[in-house]
Amino acid sequence: MAARAVVLLSGGLDSTTALAVARAEGYDCYALSFEYGQRHARELASARRVATSLGTEEHLVLRLDLRAIGGSALTAEIPVPKGRSAETIGTGVPVTYVPARNTIFLSHALAWAEVLGAQDIFIGVNVLDASGYPDCRPEYIEAFERLANLATRAGVERRSRFRIHTPLIALSKAEIIRRGMELGVDFALTWTCYAPEADGRPCGLCDACLLRKKGFAEAGLADPVPS
Amino acid sequence: MAARAVVLLSGGLDSTTALAVARAEGYDCYALSFEYGQRHARELASARRVATSLGTEEHLVLRLDLRAIGGSALTAEIPVPKGRSAETIGTGVPVTYVPARNTIFLSHALAWAEVLGAQDIFIGVNVLDASGYPDCRPEYIEAFERLANLATRAGVERRSRFRIHTPLIALSKAEIIRRGMELGVDFALTWTCYAPEADGRPCGLCDACLLRKKGFAEAGLADPVPS
Numbered sequence: 001m002a003a004r005a006v007v008l009l010s011g012g013l014d015s016t017t018a019l020a021v022a023r024a025e026g027y028d029c030y031a032l033s034f035e036y037g038q039r040h041a042r043e044l045a046s047a048r049r050v051a052t053s054l055g056t057e058e059h060l061v062l063r064l065d066l067r068a069i070g071g072s073a074l075t076a077e078i079p080v081p082k083g084r085s086a087e088t089i090g091t092g093v094p095v096t097y098v099p100a101r102n103t104i105f106l107s108h109a110l111a112w113a114e115v116l117g118a119q120d121i122f123i124g125v126n127v128l129d130a131s132g133y134p135d136c137r138p139e140y141i142e143a144f145e146r147l148a149n150l151a152t153r154a155g156v157e158r159r160s161r162f163r164i165h166t167p168l169i170a171l172s173k174a175e176i177i178r179r180g181m182e183l184g185v186d187f188a189l190t191w192t193c194y195a196p197e198a199d200g201r202p203c204g205l206c207d208a209c210l211l212r213k214k215g216f217a218e219a220g221l222a223d224p225v226p227s
Numbered sequence: 228m229a230a231r232a233v234v235l236l237s238g239g240l241d242s243t244t245a246l247a248v249a250r251a252e253g254y255d256c257y258a259l260s261f262e263y264g265q266r267h268a269r270e271l272a273s274a275r276r277v278a279t280s281l282g283t284e285e286h287l288v289l290r291l292d293l294r295a296i297g298g299s300a301l302t303a304e305i306p307v308p309k310g311r312s313a314e315t316i317g318t319g320v321p322v323t324y325v326p327a328r329n330t331i332f333l334s335h336a337l338a339w340a341e342v343l344g345a346q347d348i349f350i351g352v353n354v355l356d357a358s359g360y361p362d363c364r365p366e367y368i369e370a371f372e373r374l375a376n377l378a379t380r381a382g383v384e385r386r387s388r389f390r391i392h393t394p395l396i397a398l399s400k401a402e403i404i405r406r407g408m409e410l411g412v413d414f415a416l417t418w419t420c421y422a423p424e425a426d427g428r429p430c431g432l433c434d435a436c437l438l439r440k441k442g443f444a445e446a447g448l449a450d451p452v453p454s
Binding site: 060062063064065066068069070071093097098099100101102103104107108110111112114115132134135137139140143144146147148150151152153155156157 | 287289290291292293295296297298320324325326327328329330331334335337338339341342359361362364366367370371373374375377378379380382383384
């Protein structure tokens with residue numbers, strides 16, 4: 001039996017590629033997504049299609065009420081910035097940062113991993129071509145891994161050790177796209193935009209769309225989900 | 228204006244006393260509870276009464292679906308142990324441990340604290356007379372505090388520092404009860420039992436009831452919520 005891994009899956013480029021990496025490394029994958037009150041809950045339909053397409057053992061979608069906490073353009077009545085320059089994106093923490101979101105997501109991944117007997121958790125964070133989110137940095141991930149091994153039954157019984165895998169952390173968006181392509185990812189299934197248009201198309205102007213556009217351009221490829 | 232604190236409040240003895248301590252230290256308190264699929268959701272009615280009685284600014288109850296993850300006698304079809312001896316309780320991790328629960332709770336507290344501009348989070352964990360849960364130990368709390376200061380906007384901008392307060396961590400249950408009494412806590416409002424009887428009374432035999440009973444006995448006081 002292959003080792004099990006829990007993979008955080010939003011349905012975007014990065015988490016989809018992270019799932020493809022985990023599959024390629026031979027893990028039986030348990031995909032975990034969240035309906036957390038995000039503006040772009042549209043991404044969950046993509047997550048479902050990606051999970052099926054890449055062959056996960058199970059795909060769990062948990063509900064969280066992060067709207068009750070607010071504090072982000074993704075979960076409160078704060079406009080999503082549009083048309084920012086490439087130089088601006090990634091400098092400072094943008095209003096699309098959702099307070100403690102990755103900590104909340106990883107905590108649930110840890111809980112599920114413990115129940116599944118999995119020691120491996122994959123998250124598609126990256127720091128190059130990223131949005132300036134504090135909870136995507138390597139020092140944050142290391143601190144979470146340390147916490148995970150104190151927080152759990154395994155931490156007391158010293159039977160196993162959790163590892164947080166970040167296969168994309170040092171890749172540019174173009175490299176992530178190329179890596180995904182090599183692994184057979186169908187990026188037509190993915191969803192990136194934070195603020196979809198009324199007709200359901202990506203806006204093409206939010207930070208997430210702009211980083212995606214830049215990535216496909218640098219990879220010399222056409223985006224199968226045009227904005 | 229007083230500083231704000233987020234206080235995790237289950238409605239039990241410990242978190243109620245932790246809230247009373249935070250109030251006594253002069254914080255404006257924002258109480259946070261979870262309806263997470265626990266068997267003893269009865270505790271939430273107590274949390275509401277405690278939050279009102281101790282004068283919180285706000286009491287937020289968030290829903291989480293920890294039943295979908297399972298793995299604990301509190302969230303899955305696993306019997307709650309009854310009638311264990313005092314020597315047995317606290318040795319090893321019991322089946323009432325909910326995987327990564329305190330990490331999930333503290334992550335949400337961190338998110339809310341960040342939105343409220345609070346730097347202080349109170350949690351009523353204790354290690355003496357405790358249930359052997361890994362996520363109640365001082366080394367776990369220290370690791371979470373470290374994580375909190377990397378996970379957030381504050382971690383990047385170095386404007387503030389989160390502190391996780393554990394005012395009860397080194398107290399026995401009897402000492403917690405005495406401290407609560409001194410601070411004017413009405414323990415009649417609290418709820419402890421993991422597995423209430425059909426008539427709504429505490430079972431008197433689960434680990435939580437037994438620790439409560441031992442605490443009141445050692446404090447030389449009568450429990451206003453008899454089992």
